[in-house]
Amino acid sequence: GAGVxxxxxxxxxxxxxxxxxxxxxxxxxxxLYWYRQSLGQGPEFLIYFQGTGAAxxxxxxxDRFFAVxxxxxxxxxxxxxxxxxxxxxxxxxxxxxSGRVGGELFFGEGSRxxxx
Amino acid sequence: xxxxxxxxxxxxxxxxxxxxxxxxxSDSVNNLQWFHQNPWxxxxxxFYIPSGTKQNGRLSATTVATERYSLLYISSSQTTDxxxxxxxxxxxxxxxxxxxxxxxxxxxxx
Numbered sequence: 001g002a003g004v005x006x007x008x009x010x011x012x013x014x015x016x017x018x019x020x021x022x023x024x025x026x027x028x029x030x031x032l033y034w035y036r037q038s039l040g041q042g043p044e045f046l047i048y049f050q051g052t053g054a055a056x057x058x059x060x061x062x063d064r065f066f067a068v069x070x071x072x073x074x075x076x077x078x079x080x081x082x083x084x085x086x087x088x089x090x091x092x093x094x095x096x097x098s099g100r101v102g103g104e105l106f107f108g109e110g111s112r113x114x115x116x
Numbered sequence: 117x118x119x120x121x122x123x124x125x126x127x128x129x130x131x132x133x134x135x136x137x138x139x140x141x142s143d144s145v146n147n148l149q150w151f152h153q154n155p156w157x158x159x160x161x162x163f164y165i166p167s168g169t170k171q172n173g174r175l176s177a178t179t180v181a182t183e184r185y186s187l188l189y190i191s192s193s194q195t196t197d198x199x200x201x202x203x204x205x206x207x208x209x210x211x212x213x214x215x216x217x218x219x220x221x222x223x224x225x226x
Contacts, residue, residue, distance in 0.1 A: 031211065031212065033212065033213070040218075041218060042120075042202050042204075042216030042217055042218050042219050043159070043202075043216050044216065045213055045214070045215065048211060048212075048213055050211070055211070056211075056213060089157060091159070095212055096164075103147070103164070103212065104147075104149060104161060104164040104212075105149065105161075105204075105212050105214060106161060107151075107158075107159040109157070109158055110157060112157075
């Protein structure tokens with residue numbers, strides 16, 4: 001959706017396993033955001049990248065969560081020692097205009113993570 | 117952080133009816149968006165409306181930033197309007213870190 005590819009679309013894993021979720025935005029977008037949406041809730045902010053660096057990671061719930069964007073395009077959200085409470089849809093988002101850090105946000109279709 | 121309250125939490129409409137959804141937020145913001153999340157989970161942008169009024173077909177939105185609220189109007193509702201409507205204010209930090217409310221779940225029945 002909206003020019004961003006998120007993979008996998010669905011991931012089922014067992015408690016304690018390691019998971020990687022990938023966001024591949026259309027080229028030229030400096031800013032990239034990760035959100036997650038638990039069942040029945042609105043999306044909540046996790047982390048914001050400006051280029052390759054994490055400008056704001058205040059939403060990461062704990063140190064099991066980590067995200068990278070080494071070349072300033074594709075981003076990977078990494079979750080270690082998954083817990084059942086990590087089950088959610090993980091959403092990637094970017095601003096409307098390439099290169100801008102503000103303005104309207106567009107969201108991908110998300111990666112649905114289920115931890116058994 | 118910003119606190120966002122949306123009302124009503126649930127709404128059932130007969131097809132063709134009109135409705136108003138409200139969003140109150142606790143702090144000054146530089147932007148505000150309304151989204152519709154369809155039954156497949158996709159977040160669809162409806163309005164980017166930090167202030168003023170905008171209209172798009174049967175939908176319109178008004179934000180009164182000084183009084184920290186925004187309204188979304190749906191006229192002549194259709195079954196395809198069903199889903200969850202989210203208000204997301206933000207941007208006070210100079211970038212687009214928006215905060216979502218819990219949403220209004222709308223069901224339009226034929």
